[in-house]
Amino acid sequence: xxxxxxxxxxxxSSIVSSVTDLLLESQTASAVPSxxxxxxxxxxxxxxxEARALAxxxxxxxxxxxxxxxxxRGEAVALVGANGTGKSTLxxxxxxxxxxxxxxxxxxxxxxxxxxxxxxxxxxxQVGLVSxxxxxxxxxxxxxxxxxGLLGQHPGLRHWSHSLAPQSSRxxxxxxxxxxxxxxxxxxxxxxxxxxxxxRVAIARxxxxxxxxxxxxxxxxxxxxxxGEDVMELFFRLVRDEDVTVVFTSHxxxxxxxxxDRVLGLAQGRIQLDATAASLSSxxxxxxxx
Amino acid sequence: MTDIAPPRxxxxxxxxxxxxxxxxxxxGLVIIFWCLAGAGFSLEKVASAPPRFAxxxxxxxxxxxxxxxxxxxxxxxxxTLQIAVAxxxxxxxxxxxxxxxxxxxxxxxxxxxxxxxxxxxxxxAVPDIAWALVFVVAVGLGPFAGMLAIVIDxxxxxxxxxxxxxxxxxxxxxxxxxxxxxRKLDVVACATxxxxxxxxxxxxxxxxxxxxxxxxxxxxxxxxxxxxxxxVGFDLFDYPTAMTVIMMIAVVVIGIEQLSGWARTxxxxxxx
Numbered sequence: 001x002x003x004x005x006x007x008x009x010x011x012x013s014s015i016v017s018s019v020t021d022l023l024l025e026s027q028t029a030s031a032v033p034s035x036x037x038x039x040x041x042x043x044x045x046x047x048x049x050e051a052r053a054l055a056x057x058x059x060x061x062x063x064x065x066x067x068x069x070x071x072x073r074g075e076a077v078a079l080v081g082a083n084g085t086g087k088s089t090l091x092x093x094x095x096x097x098x099x100x101x102x103x104x105x106x107x108x109x110x111x112x113x114x115x116x117x118x119x120x121x122x123x124x125x126q127v128g129l130v131s132x133x134x135x136x137x138x139x140x141x142x143x144x145x146x147x148x149g150l151l152g153q154h155p156g157l158r159h160w161s162h163s164l165a166p167q168s169s170r171x172x173x174x175x176x177x178x179x180x181x182x183x184x185x186x187x188x189x190x191x192x193x194x195x196x197x198x199x200r201v202a203i204a205r206x207x208x209x210x211x212x213x214x215x216x217x218x219x220x221x222x223x224x225x226x227x228g229e230d231v232m233e234l235f236f237r238l239v240r241d242e243d244v245t246v247v248f249t250s251h252x253x254x255x256x257x258x259x260x261d262r263v264l265g266l267a268q269g270r271i272q273l274d275a276t277a278a279s280l281s282s283x284x285x286x287x288x289x290x
Numbered sequence: 291m292t293d294i295a296p297p298r299x300x301x302x303x304x305x306x307x308x309x310x311x312x313x314x315x316x317x318g319l320v321i322i323f324w325c326l327a328g329a330g331f332s333l334e335k336v337a338s339a340p341p342r343f344a345x346x347x348x349x350x351x352x353x354x355x356x357x358x359x360x361x362x363x364x365x366x367x368x369x370t371l372q373i374a375v376a377x378x379x380x381x382x383x384x385x386x387x388x389x390x391x392x393x394x395x396x397x398x399x400x401x402x403x404x405x406x407x408x409x410x411x412x413x414x415a416v417p418d419i420a421w422a423l424v425f426v427v428a429v430g431l432g433p434f435a436g437m438l439a440i441v442i443d444x445x446x447x448x449x450x451x452x453x454x455x456x457x458x459x460x461x462x463x464x465x466x467x468x469x470x471x472x473r474k475l476d477v478v479a480c481a482t483x484x485x486x487x488x489x490x491x492x493x494x495x496x497x498x499x500x501x502x503x504x505x506x507x508x509x510x511x512x513x514x515x516x517x518x519x520x521x522v523g524f525d526l527f528d529y530p531t532a533m534t535v536i537m538m539i540a541v542v543v544i545g546i547e548q549l550s551g552w553a554r555t556x557x558x559x560x561x562x
Contacts, residue, residue, distance in 0.1 A: 123471070
């Protein structure tokens with residue numbers, strides 16, 4: 001914690017300790033020390049993501065440092081913080097898309113930064129990403145875009161287009177589109193969809209391979225409030241039943257509290273808040289933006 | 291209109307040149323005059339050119355429209371277009387893998403990128419007519435040498451611009467596929483190339499226009515096409531036939547440019 005704490009940040013700090021206490025109460029015999037808090041606790045479910053003393057700097061600019069947390073299987077975690085606090089950078093570090101400057105990441109039991117190219121692809125094949133901008137390939141059909149979500153598990157020419165894909169992959173992609181309510185749009189070009197529809201296709205692409213972990217980087221930031229709400233509802237309805245671990249970033253405090261089981265708050269380059277969503281109020285989160 | 295009080299500060303309309311700026315402008319002027327002298331610029335020759343040009347025009351008009359000549363020139367023009375289209379198509383196809391190696395951050399490392407980009411710069415630095423001379427030596431006189439010259443010229447042009455297009459394309463789709471474990475080649479095939487396709491099409495159509503213009507003069511060095519008819523026309527002082535060739539080249543080149551512009555709008559203009 002910074003030496004110059006505001007009253008709100010001080011209250012956030014007390015929330016961190018209270019959550020740690022709660023976790024300590026529920027610890028099991030096989031407890032593991034936590035590097036951030038110094039306390040010992042262990043989630044009951046397997047740990048899907050673990051960050052240990054993670055730091056990232058771009059040149060001379062320190063984005064964040066000493067970031068440590070563990071996320072259990074099936075947990076939905078909201079990562080909140082003001083612009084420039086490094087939420088998106090942290091997500092990319094967790095996925096191994098960019099290297100960390102210090103510390104380590106364990107994703108599904110393996111370290112992306114230590115893995116070889118082949119190992120990294122195997123880890124990522126169990127992961128999905130939904131970005132702020134849907135990131136669909138504009139000139140390709142909706143179905144081809146969803147089939148591309150299987151490339152991690154089935155590399156090669158046959159998954160470059162829905163026309164070449166095996167029937168099983170086409171069926172999986174169509175089922176994913178049905179789940180997001182867009183089966184009727186399978187043959188439409190991706191750049192002919194509305195923003196909300198595009199984001200739903202991006203969700204279908206992310207879930208088509210049955211990922212164990214889903215990352216969502218401000219999934220409704222580019223949508224109007226109504227479409228954003230629909231997308232978040234759909235996203236969490238789909239992943240809740242599948243025991244998928246979800247990490248999402250959001251500037252929407254209500255979304256963080258409504259859809260997250262737990263909230264991690266980034267401020268001043270560190271985790272300043274780690275609490276269950278149920279124990280927080282909107283005012284607690286607004287403190288992160290002061 | 292209300293009176294406006296004079297401002298406290300005024301900016302000079304023209305800035306006074308610094309000594310270094312003055313020297314820079316002076317040096318620029320000296321270089322321009324030096325180049326004009328090297329190029330044999332002569333106002334006397336400029337003044338005497340219009341009567342000579344009028345004399346040429348009088349001897350060249352009317353163009354030779356004899357059906358037998360038109361038929362012969364027409365087939366030569368068809369051959370010219372065949373050289374251009376075949377060369378441009380093969381060149382564009384070969385440019386894609388070359389560009390993949392030249393583009394930074396796609397499938398090859400920085401050393402390979404630099405080596406391929408240097409090779410492409412070399413190809414572009416050598417004029418197409420020089421490539422035609424090389425291929426005439428390598429494969430003999432005729433349209434095949436011309437086609438090979440167009441292929442290599444197109445690779446130099448498209449290889450560089452395709453690489454630039456792929457580097458500039460939106461990285462978002464590629465990142466989304468990378469995050470799900472896709473291989474580099476799959477990411478390039480499914481995200482980078484489709485994302486760059488509009489730019490590829492535009493560049494390819496420019497390459498076709500360039501190939502048509504180039505192929506009309508490759509005949510001057512025996513690499514096939516209508517260029518040889520132009521050379522023979524001037525060598526034999528058969529200016530009416532030479533004028534027919536010039537007009538045919540102009541019509542075909544302008545036609546191809548129009549067609550290319552229409553195709554560009556039709557194909558690329560469809561996307562939002």
